Amino acid sequence: MKKILIFIMIPVFLTTVGEFILKFNINHLDASPKPHPHIQHVIDSIPFVSTPMSEKLTDAMMYLTTVAFHPGIVLAIACIVIGGVLWVLAMSKFELSFLYPFLSINYLAIVIGSQFILGESVSIYRYVSIVLIIIGLFFISKSPYSDSQ
Amino acid sequence: MIFKLLLVILVRTCTDISFKMAVYRLHFDSVSTLAANMKKMIASPYLWLGGFFGIANMLAWSFSLQEIDLSYAYPFLSISYVTIILSGKFLFHENLDKNKMIGIGFISLGAVILFLG
Numbered sequence: 281m282k283k284i285l286i287f288i289m290i291p292v293f294l295t296t297v298g299e300f301i302l303k304f305n306i307n308h309l310d311a312s313p314k315p316h317p318h319i320q321h322v323i324d325s326i327p328f329v330s331t332p333m334s335e336k337l338t339d340a341m342m343y344l345t346t347v348a349f350h351p352g353i354v355l356a357i358a359c360i361v362i363g364g365v366l367w368v369l370a371m372s373k374f375e376l377s378f379l380y381p382f383l384s385i386n387y388l389a390i391v392i393g394s395q396f397i398l399g400e401s402v403s404i405y406r407y408v409s410i411v412l413i414i415i416g417l418f419f420i421s422k423s424p425y426s427d428s429q
Numbered sequence: 430m431i432f433k434l435l436l437v438i439l440v441r442t443c444t445d446i447s448f449k450m451a452v453y454r455l456h457f458d459s460v461s462t463l464a465a466n467m468k469k470m471i472a473s474p475y476l477w478l479g480g481f482f483g484i485a486n487m488l489a490w491s492f493s494l495q496e497i498d499l500s501y502a503y504p505f506l507s508i509s510y511v512t513i514i515l516s517g518k519f520l521f522h523e524n525l526d527k528n529k530m531i532g533i534g535f536i537s538l539g540a541v542i543l544f545l546g
Contacts (some may be wrong), residue, residue: 303499306491347491387504394500402500405546409539413507416535420510420544423528 288374291366296389298359303398305352334384380421384414431544433493434505440486446520447479453521470482501543508540 347353370379387410395402451473455466470476493502511533517523 299499299503301492303494306494309495316522325436342430343492344488347488353491357491360487387507390503391500394498394503398499400498400500402498403546406500406504409543409546410504412535412539413504414508416510416537416539417531419528419532419535420514423526424524 284374288370288379290372292382292385294359294363294366294391296386296393298356298363299390300393300397301352301359302356303357303394305350307398309346309350322345375420376425380417383417383421388412430493430496433489434497434502436504437486437489437493438509438512440482440489441506441509442480442516444486445509445513446481446516447475447482449517449521450475451479504543505540506534510536 391402391406391410394400451470457463457466459489490502513524514523514529514533518525
């Protein structure tokens with residue numbers, strides 16, 4: 281039983297912690313990193329592209345490269361992806377109705393952690409909404425996972 | 430701001446549909462056909478499309494977290510349960526029983542309260 285709990289809690293822990301690391305690092309990103317002058321020059325020289333359009337394009341490109349090479353964000357995405365794969369493994373081993381309470385931990389931990397670790401102002405509506413989501417997940421988990429069952 | 434989250438939900442739904450298409454009607458439970466089915470799965474363009482959507486999903490997700498609270502965005506994404514169950518019903522003719530419908534109802538209500546609150 282203890283082994284089963286560890287097997288299920290690892291993906292729950294990884295995804296929750298991954299989301300916190302992701303949000304923390306995004307909160308502390310440089311607000312508007314400027315592209316390298318050479319890149320800006322190439323984009324500016326493309327004809328028929330209006331300035332605001334090219335600005336948006338460089339912003340998007342800058343954002344993608346920033347995210348793809350930011351060690352904290354890469355670590356966070358790795359945690360979330362590995363957690364997701366382990367969760368699929370857990371789903372192939374155990375019934376969804378057994379896994380459902382652990383899925384609810386994700387929602388609770390993320391909202392509570394957002395308030396107390398990331399310092400977000402969390403209204404009562406957000407807590408009410410996760411209670412409703414958890415009830416909804418409870419009903420979905422009671423449904424058979426295959427028609428052939 | 431809400432459009433970014435709706436984009437994440439769309440991409441996440443597309444990821445799951447693609448992966449389901451890749452393994453649709455394949456069986457991994459008997460050893461004799463396992464290798465052949467694995468080959469079919471890896472050769473399926475849907476598997477690679479799913480991987481592409483998966484990467485796009487993480488990018489869109491981190492993009493929306495730039496301006497949206499995690500305590501808002503994460504519960505909001507539970508709408509993907511609704512879109513995925515409905516696509517299971519309409520694309521793969523999966524059974525939509527009473528429990529799933531009640532579950533969808535509660536999750537939608539939760540999302541509405543989140544949105545209005």
